[in-house]
Amino acid sequence: MEFVKQALEKFELESLIPYLENTGYLIFFLVILTLLIYFFFSLLLRLIFKKSDNKQERKQPSLNEIIDSDNLKVDNDNDFVDVLVAIEEEMAAVRELYVGGYISKGVYITETDRLYEKAKIFGL
Structure with missing residues (x-):
């Protein structure tokens, strides 16, 4: 002071x-x-x-990133088994997305119905 x-x-x-x-x-x-x-x-x-x-959200994988689209091509018109196997793999991928919480129940049901209709067409 x-x-x-x-x-x-x-x-x-x-x-x-x-x-x-x-x-x-x-x-x-x-x-x-x-x-x-x-x-x-x-x-x-x-x-x-x-x-x-x-703002940085986790990136949700799309169905196209999980399923290799090359495997879904049909080389032969009589090769329905490969198409059904590909549809089954896609259904499994959709289920993984649903169980992992990346898609909602409504999206899961819609995708499953779409794949079921696709399998029904190829299965006949």
Whole structure:
């Protein structure tokens, strides 16, 4: 405190010396204000970076990525067994997607019905 008084006298600001006794409140206020600003900015930065992390969703594999489309081609019109095996593999892949939680129950039922109709056509 003496150092501050000497500095004020050196710069010919002796009129401010009586106010030095009340600086404890000012310092306390500045410390509290600094802490509040720090917590505000840290909270703001957390919210900003948390939102950017939520935008990165896990990629849901599509049916075409799991099933190799080359295996589904029919080389011969009488080669129904291979087509049925491919449909069975596709049904298994759809089931894996459903069990893994990547597709909903409605999508699972729709895909299963579509594959069933496809198998019914090739099975006749």
